[in-house]
Amino acid sequence: MKKLSRIFLAVLSGAMMSLAGCSEVKAKVYEKGKPVKIGLICLHDNQSTYDKNFIDAMGEAAKNLGASKVDGEPIIKTGIGEDNNCYNAARDLVKQGCNVIFADSFGHESFMLKAAKKWPEVTFCHATGTQAKTANVSNYHNAFASIYEGRYLAGYAAGLRLAAMSANGELKAENFDKDGNIKLGYIGAFQYAEVISGYTSWYLGVKEVVPNVVMDVTFTKSWYDPVAEEAGATTLIDRGAALISQHADSMGAPGKCEVAGVPNVSYNISTNADCPKTYTAFSKINWAPYYEAVINSLFEGKPIAGEVNNNFTGTLDTDSVQYDAKDQNAKVACEVIKAELEAGTRKVFDCSKFTVEGEHLTSYLADVDDFGDFVKETEAIKTEGGITFFDESALRSAPYFDIAIDGITTLNSGF
Amino acid sequence: MERVKEEKKKFKWPFYITKKIGLPKWKYWLIRVGGILLAFLVAGITCAILKPGTFGLFYSEMFRGCFDFSDISSVIDLFVEFSLLLLIALALTPAFKMKFWNIGAEGQILIGCLISAWIARFAPSEWPNFLILLCCGIGSVVAGMIWSVIPALFKAFFNTNETLFTLMMNYIAKILSALAISLWIKNGSQSFGVLTQGTFPEIMQNSGTLVIVFAIVAFVMLYFYLKNSIHGYEISVVGESLNTARYVGIDVKKVIIRTMIFTGSLMGFIGFLIVCGVHQSFNDSIVAGKGFTGVLIAWLGHFEPFEIALFSFLSAVFEQGTTTAASAVNMSSHQFSSICTGIFFFIIIACEFFSSYQIKMHKKEKEEEVKDDVSN
Structure with missing residues (x-):
């Protein structure tokens, strides 16, 4: 056992030392006119009609916008709970170079807001949320429809x-x-x-x-x-x-x-x-029209069309x-x-x-x-x-x- | 003659199972390591079947999900998950050693979470963060203790079944949590949001870093508690034989209650770590089944701290790695990671079975004997 514990401690200290030498996640700064890398965070997956509606719309929007405006396939993260896993998912999307990150569930909001404050270079858009109007974080947006x-x-x-x-x-x-x-x-x-x-x-x-x-x-x-x-x-x-x-x-x-x-x-x-x-x-x-509006606005380097106080209402x-x-x-x-x-x-x-x-x-x-x-x-x-x-x-x-x-x-x- | 005919009609399996005795340790570990490797292989094959052409990607993404040193925070996440599983399995170990089958870890942690969330949410904002954290920690420990001592008292004094009792306490904790959320969140959305106070500081971009430190301290303390203390000895005697324990003058009731107070306090403390450290939020499924995974790990680790650490680590790697891999290969269902974790545990348990038992075929002589009987 003593031998084992020594090995364990050695591995642990080695791991700690290597951790100390690591760097933090840095967001990519988006330059207008370049294809936009998109991330989407979903509460469930295709099995839920609610999430399917978002996933299908993302696919349609990406198809309509074309390869000149969208960088590769949108990265879709499914099964993300309404807890710190949402923040972690956002961090992973930032790491993979996403310029805009969407989320689909009400409870994701405060974790999306936390991520938006952490990475101001990335645009965060949260569907069904309520805090963008009062939070005063310029890269954080809410959306819903009438x-x-x-x-x-x-x-x-x-x-x-x-x-x-x-x-x-x-x-x-x-x-x-x-x-x-x-x-x-x-x-x-x-x-x-x-x-x-x-x-x-x-x-x-x-x-x-x-x-x-x-x-x-x-x-x-x-x-x-x-x-x-x-x-x-x-x-x-x-x-x-x-x-x-x-x-x-x-x-x-x-x-x-x-x-x-x-x-x-x-x-x-x-x-x-x-x-x-x-x-x-x-x-x-x-x-889909909302996703297209956000990507088009980013692409042209303009504020998101149709927004009032960082809130977008589809009609x-x-x-x-x-x-x-x-x-x-x-x-x-x-x-x-x-x-x-x-x-x-x-x-x-x-x-x-x-x-x-x-x-x-x-x-x-x-x-x-x-x-x-x-x-x-x-x-x-x-x-x-x-x-x-x-x-x-x-x-x-x-x-x-x-x-x-x-x-x-x-x-x-x-x- | 008729009796023999009846015996002949009886269906007989062509094999039988016996206990394996004297399997050398190295052979046992060879089987286990083989099992772990097989689990990785089967998970990869499953991925390749569901999404053809992703066999290699699965492993590279699994590795990236766990050990991407360009994103220190994700590595810390892995170690946080590892630490939590390790702490839960270790906290269960003393009770399991005395054959008190506490499967209520989930509820004991959740009730700790609930109290921490309650204190952190409603503590006056003038209080310094440190004081709020202290209150959360103490409150959670007490709550977890209460949750585990109730079944212990019933077991000690009325000999009720502790497995069913602790299981039931899980549901009570879950319902209380759901009730509390609906009372606190007045717009009915069930969404707790991020705590604004009573949170661990972020170290290396992750608020869970301190959880790892706590886990290391707890690991060392528990190791010595189990191995080198009188309590640890008493626990193992009670587990071996109640009569022996009584004979050598151990107060069995006292040991049961004391051990469960210890287990429950640690569970409550884990709840505090989850709410104030890892998630800085609360909901009624925040423990996410770790309480049950902990039971499995404690058992697979034979209640040995280092074995438990190994399986906690592998379980954390499997969960985080396959989650990342599932996302990278565009797996349409988010259940993929659960399937992989299931594969892992299934194979390890199968290894456990085949290293303690062996399957033997019935020998032919026996059949001949029967024939002889008939001819006689």
């Missing part, structure tokens, strides 16, 4: 299907509550602004076609849990939901709806192939928000609504279209500036062109609509 508009359009298409079901007498007694309202159902992940904004805009889309609707929401407390999502769908169907949508990444809920014959609206992915009977519409964020105009409806007539009707949204003559969170405890909102403070204090400090109600509305995703890219409106009941807590 997906509430996509949800609204998918909801509108669902409303048309619901109206047809009602006219054809397909609705049963259990689909109505005691006041004669038609019941909807929604499976959410967590109860925070991104999800609340999503289901409220979807609900308002349906309500635009069928005014007498109410909605139950159940939370799974996970972004990916097929079993819990299926259980949520079962609960909602048992409670009489005539139409269901979800903000969760698995096929749990759409699959259950297909078996039960309840129409479903999906997110991030079209379920048309897997659920031919019940697929109604879907919406998703298309990240319907830029193809960042996409939707589709199965029924072609519904699609034609949705296109009219889409044109109105693009022109600004229609607003999703139009205060005259919903009430909170019986009142129409005239003022609401939202938590837009993220100092980690969860204090709601910014007035989000705005009047423009005769419409008073909640100004979602304009003051920063990530959603901040977190109001419980009348007609929506949460069945459990999503915290």
